[in-house]
Amino acid sequence: MTSLALDPPTGPHPLERAVRRSERRRRLVALLLMAPSVLFAVAVFAVPIGLFLFRAIENDGIPQRLPRTTAAVQAWDGGDLPSAAAFDALADEILALKGTPELAQLGRRLNYVVPGYRSLMMGTARRLDAAQVATLDAEATRARLIEADERWADPAFWMPLKQQSGPLTTFYLETALDFERTPSGELVSVPAERAIFIDLFVRTFQTGLATTVLCLLIGFPVAAVMARASGSLANLMLALVLIPFWTSLLVRTTAWVILLQNEGLVNKTLLFLGLVDQPLQLVFNRFGVYVAMVHVLLPYMILPLYSVMKGVSADHLRAASSLGAKPFMAFRTVYLPLVMPGVAAGSALVFVLAIGFYVTPALVGGASDQMIGYFIAYFTNTSVNWGLASALGAILLGLIALIYLVLGWAIGLDRLKVR
Amino acid sequence: MSEPIVRFQEVSKSYDGRSLVVAGLDLDVVAGEFLTLLGPSGSGKTTTLMMLAGFELPTSGTIRLDGRDITALPPHRRGIGVVFQNYALFPHMTVAENVAYPLRVRNVPAAETAARVAKALGLVRLAAFGDRRPAQLSGGQQQRVALARALIFEPPLILLDEPLGALDKQLREDMQMELKQIHEALGVTMIYVTHDQSEALTMSDRVAVFNDGRIQQLASAYELYERPVNPFVARFVGENNQLAGEVVACEGDTARIRLGGGVTILANAVDRLSPGDAADVSLRPERIRLAHGDGEARDNLVAGAVDKLVYLGESTRLFVSTPGGPTIVAKVQNEEAALDVARGRPVQLAFRAADARAFRVERPA
Numbered sequence: 001m002t003s004l005a006l007d008p009p010t011g012p013h014p015l016e017r018a019v020r021r022s023e024r025r026r027r028l029v030a031l032l033l034m035a036p037s038v039l040f041a042v043a044v045f046a047v048p049i050g051l052f053l054f055r056a057i058e059n060d061g062i063p064q065r066l067p068r069t070t071a072a073v074q075a076w077d078g079g080d081l082p083s084a085a086a087f088d089a090l091a092d093e094i095l096a097l098k099g100t101p102e103l104a105q106l107g108r109r110l111n112y113v114v115p116g117y118r119s120l121m122m123g124t125a126r127r128l129d130a131a132q133v134a135t136l137d138a139e140a141t142r143a144r145l146i147e148a149d150e151r152w153a154d155p156a157f158w159m160p161l162k163q164q165s166g167p168l169t170t171f172y173l174e175t176a177l178d179f180e181r182t183p184s185g186e187l188v189s190v191p192a193e194r195a196i197f198i199d200l201f202v203r204t205f206q207t208g209l210a211t212t213v214l215c216l217l218i219g220f221p222v223a224a225v226m227a228r229a230s231g232s233l234a235n236l237m238l239a240l241v242l243i244p245f246w247t248s249l250l251v252r253t254t255a256w257v258i259l260l261q262n263e264g265l266v267n268k269t270l271l272f273l274g275l276v277d278q279p280l281q282l283v284f285n286r287f288g289v290y291v292a293m294v295h296v297l298l299p300y301m302i303l304p305l306y307s308v309m310k311g312v313s314a315d316h317l318r319a320a321s322s323l324g325a326k327p328f329m330a331f332r333t334v335y336l337p338l339v340m341p342g343v344a345a346g347s348a349l350v351f352v353l354a355i356g357f358y359v360t361p362a363l364v365g366g367a368s369d370q371m372i373g374y375f376i377a378y379f380t381n382t383s384v385n386w387g388l389a390s391a392l393g394a395i396l397l398g399l400i401a402l403i404y405l406v407l408g409w410a411i412g413l414d415r416l417k418v419r
Numbered sequence: 420m421s422e423p424i425v426r427f428q429e430v431s432k433s434y435d436g437r438s439l440v441v442a443g444l445d446l447d448v449v450a451g452e453f454l455t456l457l458g459p460s461g462s463g464k465t466t467t468l469m470m471l472a473g474f475e476l477p478t479s480g481t482i483r484l485d486g487r488d489i490t491a492l493p494p495h496r497r498g499i500g501v502v503f504q505n506y507a508l509f510p511h512m513t514v515a516e517n518v519a520y521p522l523r524v525r526n527v528p529a530a531e532t533a534a535r536v537a538k539a540l541g542l543v544r545l546a547a548f549g550d551r552r553p554a555q556l557s558g559g560q561q562q563r564v565a566l567a568r569a570l571i572f573e574p575p576l577i578l579l580d581e582p583l584g585a586l587d588k589q590l591r592e593d594m595q596m597e598l599k600q601i602h603e604a605l606g607v608t609m610i611y612v613t614h615d616q617s618e619a620l621t622m623s624d625r626v627a628v629f630n631d632g633r634i635q636q637l638a639s640a641y642e643l644y645e646r647p648v649n650p651f652v653a654r655f656v657g658e659n660n661q662l663a664g665e666v667v668a669c670e671g672d673t674a675r676i677r678l679g680g681g682v683t684i685l686a687n688a689v690d691r692l693s694p695g696d697a698a699d700v701s702l703r704p705e706r707i708r709l710a711h712g713d714g715e716a717r718d719n720l721v722a723g724a725v726d727k728l729v730y731l732g733e734s735t736r737l738f739v740s741t742p743g744g745p746t747i748v749a750k751v752q753n754e755e756a757a758l759d760v761a762r763g764r765p766v767q768l769a770f771r772a773a774d775a776r777a778f779r780v781e782r783p784a
Contacts, residue, residue: 313505313507315503315505315507316507316509318472318474318494318501318503318507319501319503319507319508319509319565319568320509320520320524321473321474321493321494321495322472322473322474322494322495322497322499322500322501322569323495323500323520323521323524323568323569323572324495324498324521324524324525324572325495325520325524326495326524327493327495329524330495333520333523333524334509337509337511338509338510338511
């Protein structure tokens with residue numbers, strides 16, 4: 001301590017430097033050992049995901065393909081119609097794209113905002129003649145465009161060109177939350193009959209929550225018994241928990257379809273026992289989704305619970321009991337608080353996995369049981385609206401992060417980790 | 420003797436249905452006493468304590484507390500304070516909350532709880548530590564919190580299961596004194612389990628020595644040390660030479676025993692001995708002196724040679740081999756050992772017949 005006090009205040013202490021030097025080699029080796037996994041994760045995971053998420057706010061296509069039009073529309077106040085110069089630019093740019101796949105892509109992109117835009121673009125391009133338009137002045141071009149398709153006289157079709165002219169757009173995020181822009185640019189909720197995404201998020205979270213609660217109710221006693229069981233019995237129980245864990249998700253889900261269908265084992269047994277007169281609808285509805293999801297996710301609840309419960313000494317419960325606590329009191333005031341980290345970790349894990357489920361609801365659920373993952377896949381693969389798919393993904397990711405932070409704030413982040 | 424506070428009657432316990440961990444235990448505990456259950460691990464002492472606390476059910480027999488049969492009563496209805504070896508403090512509660520726990524489950528009003536917690540923490544000298552978490556305390560402090568928690572609901576009986584086992588030597592000795600003081604101040608009955616015989620001797624009013632699920636001897640520390648009733652107790656309590664021999668003659672309490680190689684000694688016959696019996700003689704090393712040929716009257720004088728010396732500070736331990744006979748350990752005070760005792764030197768060991776206790780043993784031929 002004395003030598004520390006005598007040192008000049010500038011520069012690191014020589015001892016500190018020596019420690020750093022001696023640690024450097026070890027740190028270097030550690031970094032080198034980590035490097036392959038870090039590079040792998042960055043190259044094939046972090047970067048592609050980041051790029052895909054960026055599509056949620058990237059305004060791809062409109063300003064790139066209609067640079068002059070979007071520039072000209074900026075001067076428009078959104079009231080009547082844009083200037084003749086804007087019409088002139090639009091006609092030139094549509095003609096430039098005529099016959100290329102880009103026109104169809106642009107039409108599809110604008111169709112997301114205003115239904116019918118795709119046919120408007122394609123029809124306009126078909127009716128315009130490059131040689132003729134070249135001879136017209138701006139005013140005449142305007143008249144010719146409106147003549148080609150009178151929708152060009154509707155400001156609603158000009159609005160997206162003005163509102164989404166920048167390199168970034170909030171359009172996809174707004175759509176994913178059931179919002180739209182009025183012609184004057186105000187953000188409003190879409191009419192109830194067209195709103196789908198809020199309901200979808202609510203349904204996804206409800207399914208996740210119900211699955212988590214069911215897993216907790218079923219898994220807690222199992223984990224508690226396992227934690228108290230002696231060596232060989234505990235190992236056997238652990239193996240039974242892990243066998244489904246090691247089986248393919250697809251196989252297990254398909255197995256549930258076979259078991260639960262009208263001609264399946266469960267219904268056959270119920271009929272045979274005379275408990276029901278006709279087969280129960282057990283699959284392709286919410287019941288089937290819960291059965292399959294709880295089955296798939298149960299090990300993720302049991303394992304963290306088990307590992308925490310195993311660390312709780314029997315003496316704590318004995319102490320509570322000897323101090324006069326009735327069994328339920330001892331459970332509530334001693335056992336439950338001590339296993340809470342396991343409950344939190346298991347629940348967080350199951351919930352996060354559950355709301356990301358895609359295959360299981362797709363196979364055992366009905367049309368109204370599909371979760372967010374199904375729609376992300378739909379917009380990615382079928383409708384090829386990647387912007388909306390990324391927006392849904394980004395919102396899901398953000399909500400999960402939010403839940404995690406709130407949980408972490410409420411019960412401590414270090415308690416959420418899975419040991 | 421007044422009515423015992425605890426009475427074990429014919430209590431047996433078996434876990435596997437084949438061997439008994441506790442075998443036919445009969446034990447009366449006197450109200451207000453400090454009773455220690457002493458024994459090696461697996462001797463049944465902890466199981467006995469756990470049955471009294473209610474954590475284990477006896478396989479047969481009855482346990483009474485204040486005359487009431489509590490054999491099958493659940494622990495939370497027994498009102499017995501228990502202190503565990505690993506403290507068993509609740510890590511998610513503060514020290515004060517831990518100590519208040521017995522009052523909380525009894526719905527004691529907050530104001531009274533606060534006053535009693537303060538008093539209990541004061542008793543174990545931790546008044547300033549109420550807001551800490553158990554993990555922020557040292558082992559000794561944690562054990563004092565556990566003690567305060569067990570005392571606060573004023574149970575008539577406190578069970579302590581090797582409470583000082585995890586502490587280092589100095590702290591253990593301080594805590595022994597403290598426990599003793601609390602016992603005397605409160606007049607509460609304490610039953611203490613330990614495998615440390617010196618701890619048992621220093622603290623207890625009575626000690627029950629356990630082995631193989633049975634009480635080998637139940638007596639005061641003095642009796643236990645001076646008059647062990649069998650070779651196990653003699654071996655387990657304090658240091659002892661265990662010398663195998665054969666009875667040559669026996670007159671009243673005194674037996675003449677041949678230890679082999681022509682070494683024959685006079686010993687105090689604990690059991691009834693007759694010539695030809697096999698016998699074990701227990702002889703405490705510190706009761707052996709070195710004879711200097713000054714004509715002192717001794718019952719026994721055994722000649723031998725020093726094999727090995729171990730210097731212990733206040734004393735020296737001598738390993739003395741007798742010609743053709745056993746090696747005898749003697750512990751001599753160093754004022755005396757300052758004499759020129761050295762390896763290989765012939766010495767004369769002197770001891771009284773009363774200090775050599777002879778037990779009859781069955782020895783396979």
